[in-house]
Amino acid sequence: MVVAPRYGEYAEGWETGVRRQMRVFGGDQQIGYFHGYIDGVDYVFVDHPCFHNLGENIYGGDRMQIAFRCALLCKAALEAVWHVPCGGVHYGDDNLVYIANDWHTALLPVYLQAHYRDHGQMTYARSLLVIHNIAHQGRGPMAELSQMEVPASYREMFRLDDPIGGEHMNIMKAGIITAHRVVAVSHGYAWECQTQEGGWGLDQTLRDSSWKFRGIVNGMDYSEWSPQQDVHLQSDGYQNYTQDNLREGKARCKEALQKELGLPVGAHIPMLGFIGRLDYQKGVDLIRDNHSWMMGEGIQLILLGSGRADLEQDLREMEQHRQDQCRGWVGFSVRMAHRITAGCDILLMPSRFEPCGLNQLYAMAYGTVPVVHAVGGLRDTVKPYNPYDNSGTGWTFEWADAGNFRDAVGNALYTYREFRDSFEALQKRGMEQDLSWDNAAQNYEEVLLAAKYQW
Secondary structure (H helix, E strand, C coil): CCEECCCCCCCCEEEEEEEEEEEEECCEEEEEEEEEEEEEEEEEECCCHCCCCCCCCCCCHHHHHHHHHHHHHHHHHHHHHHHHCCCEEEEEEEECEEECHHHCCCCCHHHHHHHHHHHCCCCCCEEEEEEEECCCCCEEEEHHHHHHCCCCHHHHHHHHEEEEEEEEEEEEHHHHHHCCCEEECCCCHHHHHHCCCCCCCCCCHHHHHHHHEEEEECCCCCCCCCCCCCHHCCCCCCCCCCCCCCHHHHHHHHHHHHHHCCCCCCCCCCCHHHHHHHHCCCCCHHHCHHHHHHHHHEEEEEEEEEEEEEHHHHHHHHHHHHCCCEEEECCCCHHHHHHHHHCCCCCEEECCCCCCCCHHHHHHHCCCEEEEECHHHHHCCCCCCCCCCECCEEECCCCCHHHHHHHHHHHCCCCHHHCCCHHHHHCCCCCCCCCCCHHHHHHHHHHEEEEEHHC
């Protein structure tokens, strides 16, 4: 079962007629449940006026409005297993694990323990908290905790005093303490979260919980991201391809991309791409600071993303400076993201921190070699190229500065130009990997079983 807010009139979600009264932020709230059975999964949508028309702005409103919606969702999710008949049958709580994600649902483990298990209910239910980005923690003044129906004995679980934020209420902290198991979205990120530099004030809490904390790398969906069947490569001169016709297929996609974006057509021109949010985390400023050098190397550069206004302007200026070599697409296009991934030779991911990352997985599946900052999930998934034994799946650099990034890109370009057989072997090693959810699912199953047998 997946439980989510009902932000709009979802065609797949049917009215169940179930209504429940819940105490949230000191007031009685009536919520409804809608149910849909989609691709073999039960989806339960929580209906309440606070969610309506927020599908395009799910974090809209002030801090307390967001916290209200999060608390309401957690409470509704906990009782959905009792009240929503999925296929005519209630899930019940005899053999149940809740999976909460980030601070937005970190109240769920707290409520499960404080409101149910402490009172002899949901004895066999457990909770798992998944950390996707520990920088966001649900912080606020301790006084706000009085709104959240938390027993006095739990108050100290929320209290955090750190040099940056001072003393405050921290929802993520309480979720980590009360959850039966905690997972970060990569092995490297789990380690980083337990360091003073990467824990954003929660490193000690996670070190104290290290016995129940581990990292599991996300998988990718091959039904959507596969060069063999990608629907975005079936028109405008693009071509689906596999390992067997990699050279031909990549060349066709590269030529089609050059034509679509109005760049000079040339199979020999190294084409580099960036796809991502434009902010400090993603390191796009490292690309900007090396733009002149890269243009001097005779490459073509394609950037796709939106975010901070100053970085969006940087993309426009990079294109204006070298219109014969660079394209800066401000905004986002799913189709263009797929085509950049297929048409480029090298994908740039200079993220300052990256809990898991998916674009590097997509790139390797498409035979596009990644250049990444060796942090978090990027370190876990991209193995550095070793020219002496011809191993690895990309290039990595250890420090997020313009010089280290330039060195890594330079090595990639040198290999591309001077050792094409080695570069093609890199491409094929990336494509040969199983990057699906199958491995991640097996690891999650181990964690869920460990939670089940924890008392």
